[in-house]
Amino acid sequence: MDHEVRESRHSAVRYSLLTVGWLSVVLGVIGIFVPVLPTTPFLLLAAACFARSSQRFYLWLVGHPKLGPWIRDYLDGHGIPLKGKVYAIGLMWLSIALSCYLVPLPWARAFMLSCAVLVSLYILKQKTLPNR
Incomplete structure (x- = not known):
């Protein structure tokens, strides 16, 4: 460590x-x-x-x-436990969806969605540990 x-x-x-x-x-x-x-x-x-x-x-x-x-x-x-991956990605997309609904600016929506896709890919790319 x-x-x-x-x-x-x-x-x-x-x-x-x-x-x-x-x-x-x-x-x-x-x-x-x-x-x-x-x-x-x-x-x-x-x-x-x-x-x-x-x-x-x-x-x-x-x-x-x-x-x-x-x-x-x-x-x-x-790696990251499967539960952690599911919750992180799920809550991130829920918050991004709400933010996109509340923010009418197309460039802001594009930025938020791009960030969410990249973070999701990064999390999914990490090794998965069994649930704790």
Whole structure:
């Protein structure tokens, strides 16, 4: 488990990343118990935020006995659980569909749909772990 942690030099960026990181941890933990909330994407986001804001929190999260395996499996190239892939892609497309409905600008819709397609392809391309 030798992953790079490079903290941002800007305090405003660091505090913003810490806030998003902790919010993601909370949502990820809730996702363990609530079937419609994805755990893995939120924990990966938290790890990415902590990797740029706090080495201490990053090491805590990645080394956590319950939460760490979700992240380490991905970082070590073992993949993402099928449940995580399904929820991440499903919720992303639901939010993109709602956003496209609410935003009438064709260029914004094209941008959102392009991003959703690319993110979906990236997630689908990752190795799949059995459900946890």
